[in-house]
Structures are given as structure tokens and as C-alpha cells.
Amino acid sequence: MRIKCPHCGERDRREFYYVGDAVALDRPDPDAGDVVWDDYVHNRDNPAGVTRDLWYHESGCSTWIVVTRNTVTHEILKTELASKVKEAMA
Amino acid sequence: MRFSGWKVIKEGLSGNKGWGAHWRDAQPKPEYDAIIIGGGGHGLSTAYYLAKNHGLTNIAVVEKGYLGGGNVGRNTTIVRANYFLQGNSEFYSHSLKLWEGLEEDLNYNVMHSQRGLINLFHSDGQRDAFARRGNMMVNQGDDAILLDREGVRKHLPYLDFEQTRFPIFGGLYHPRGGTARHDAVAWGYARGASDRGVDLIQNCEVTDIDIEGGVVKGVQTTRGPIKAKKVGIVVAGRSGQVAAMAGRRLPIESHVLQAFVTEGLKPVIDHVVSFGMGHFYISQSDKGGLVFGGDLDFYASYAQRGNLPMKEHVMDAGMTLMPMIGKAKVLRSWGGIMDMTPDGSPFIDKMDGVDGLFIDCGWNYGGFKAVPASGWCMAHLMATDTHHEAAAKFRLDRTRTGVNILDEEGTGSQHNLH
């Protein structure tokens, strides 16, 4: 698996640390309550198909990346800087 | 058909033509008292114990592929009861006891081999932690022996005791740990269930779950609708998708775990050996192949195959620990879809808000040894509507309440940490 870092270009998967679902960009309000927080921290759509997850270019430029990829084929469809994605959500 | 010494001799003398099929290939009926979705180890054992312990025989197991084609036939077959936390330890203890009587109970040779499991440790701190784990195992009524370096050398003389990166300080020896023949476990439970009247329906994918007014009514499948008063979801790596049919999200991420087997060799490795520091474990199958594996690939995946970095890592670790296996040729590698939970422990629970709907999932990379007790406890839950005492803590609400979080590794209850 090779992942295209928006800064460094296409790199081997070994250079990246995987965090998980990109829900982490959408953190609930601190007072949202246990049901909302449980859902955010633990529950997952866990799709067989296209998913969006967060990777960290640990052995590269240390940037956070939103990777859109297919969990069935391992195809990488799109990579974006997490900071840009977060800005666009505002 | 039952196995016996007499039958083996008779068949041997008459060309082995009289064995027959081990179970009926059933066609779906319009309605059952209960349906189990998923014909893996856990689904089949649930059906078996529903019939055997609770007298429920008008039931069906609905499997989208063939029986035993999922993780139950893809794992590295380690069976052990070396858990530390209350909630886990009584459950795996119960499971190991069921394993010890399984062949007689099923009249099926599952090749359960209690060859002993040795978990190596490499520092003083790790020794303390293992001593404590061993005490917990003994308190639970199971067996554990703390070996020093020389004790390990007696059992495993072929390890590289000179390596400096992770010097071997000793090991926690669990004599009752071992392996079993994974396919035979699925087949044995399948035959036992089928003999008791359970319909095993293959090539039948559940595509939806029918719920009316908060009560489960049945399932939609690729072979038509089937009505049922109770439905159990027992689909391991596919739990997320099937729960979604009931409108539920689960605390589960599906990941790929790889395993490897070499060409058949003369007996060289008598135990199950695990090298936690290197993320490597190994045993030798009765056919002679070295069966080994390591960690998850560490990204969500349904591909049932992994990537090269983890293959390289596992081979590296194996060579670090036991250079003698370096000349063995790897014949095959494969992957399975693991239903990973935040704390690394499973769920056997009712689906809140839907009467008659139950789920058994979240087995992570350790659900093979759980097959007997999981079926036992899931059957108990489905038949009696109450949790079995050995699985009383496997509740879905523990992620929300934080009560009885079962983080056996102590790394944190968060998705990418197990």
C-alpha cells in the first residue's frame, strides 16, 4: 500500500501511523453528554467499501492526512491535508 | 453417522465408501423459532447448545458462504485460558473446560492438543507482570508456571538465547494451553447441531432484519424471507454491516490479521510459543507446517489479505527469536477480518430496544478459543433472556458507562490500541 502525502508525494505505508476513522475531525461539544461522546469515541460505521480515515506522516513531514480509501480493495482514492478539511468544515 | 474404532476398521477394509455427509444441506423453511446469522465457529456452537442445552431444535443457521469459510477456518488455532481480568478469566476458563470434553461430547476428533503455551518475557518488569498474571490464572483455577531462563531453555532449546535486543528472561508456561484443528471444530459443531434437527443453510446471505414495533420478526435473505421469533447476529468481522440492518452502530472496527504456514517439516516445535516483544507467535501443525503470525496490519480492512510490511515484520521477529526456522519455505499466507473492539474484549448481549434480537461479536484476534463458551453463553442468553454468569460482563453499554471495561492489555480503551 502506498499513500500520497500532500506534501511529500507517494510514500510507502510504513512511513504512516494509522489513527482510525476521520470522525476525530468532528469532536462533539464537551457538554454533549455520555451518549454522544460514547458514539464519537467508540461507535463506527465501519464500512466495507469507501471510508475516510486519519493517517499521520510519522516518518515524513509529520502532517495529518485524511485518506479516502476502499477497505475491500485497499485502493487509495484521495488524500487531503487534515487541516484543510477541518477549515472547510468550519 | 457416528465415529468409532469399529467404524474406522470397517471403513478401512471396505474402501472408505460408507462415511456419508456429516450434516444435512438444509433448505430454508418459511419460519423458525430462532435464526442464527453466521455459520462460523460461534454461530455453529450457539446453534448446537441451543439444541442440546435448551431443547430448541426448530432453528436455523444462515450462512452467506460455506460453513467454516470465515475466520474459524483462517486462524492459527491457539486455545488458552491465560486471562487476567475478572470478566474475561472466568469466561475463558469455562471455555477451556468445554474444550477438554469437546471431542467426547461431539464424537468428533477436533485434534485438541494441550501441548503447552509459553509466553516469553524479556525484562524484570515484564517478569513481575507475568508472575501476577500467573497468580490470577491459578486463582481462577487454571494452570500457570513461571519459568526462569533455564526453565525456558529446557523446553525450547532452539531459541536464540544470545540475542541482545530482547534477551530471554523467562516465560509464563500454561501447560493446558495448546491448539486444535480449526475446521474440525466447525464441522463437529455443525454435525452435532444438524443431528439434533438444526437446519444449516449455506449460500444464503442475510440482507435485512425485519423489525416491527420494536420486535424482531425475521430476516430477508438472498434465498427469500425467513420468519423467526428470535434472531442472533454472530458474524464476526461483518458485525458492523449486519447490525446496521437493525439500525445500529457498534463499537467495532474491522481489521485484517495475517497468518503464515511453511512446508511440512519433521517435528521441531512442540509447544505454542509467543514472543510478545517482537509480535510473533508460532506452533507446528500435526501435518508439520509451522503456523505463525503477528500483529494486525493496523488499518480498517475487509480485504482478507494483508500488506507486505507486516509480512516482513513477522519474518524479522521469527528470525530474531528462532533463527533455526530461517530455511523453512513459507507456502501460504492469508488474512481474516477481525471484529476489533476499543478494549479488546467481546460482547454477548441483547440489542437494546429490539425484542428478540441478540448479538455475539467483538472477538478481536482471539475468538477461536472462545468458540465453545461463546456458543454456550449466547445460547443461554437467547433461550432464557438472561446473561450466563461466565459472560455476564460482555455488555454493549460498557463503552458508555466505563463500568467493566475489559482492557486486558492495559493499553487504553480506544480503537487503534489493540
Ligand SMILES: Cc1cc2nc3c(=O)[nH]c(=O)nc-3n(C[C@H](O)[C@H](O)[C@H](O)COP(=O)(O)OP(=O)(O)OC[C@H]3O[C@@H](n4cnc5c(N)ncnc54)[C@H](O)[C@@H]3O)c2cc1C
Ligand atoms: C489469521 C488469524 C489468526 C487467528 N488466530 C487465533 C488464535 O490463534 N486463537 C484464537 O483464539 N483466535 C484466533 N483468531 C480469531 C478467531 O479466528 C475469530 O475470533 C473467530 O473465528 C471469529 O468467530 P467465528 O468463528 O464465528 O467467525 P467466522 O468464521 O468469520 O464466522 C462468521 C460467519 O458469518 C458469515 N456472515 C457474515 N455476514 C453474513 C450475512 N450477512 N449473512 C449470512 N452470513 C454472514 C460469514 O460468511 C462467516 O462464515 C485468528 C483469526 C485470524 C484471521
Ligand SMILES: [Zn+2]
Ligand atoms: Zn509528508
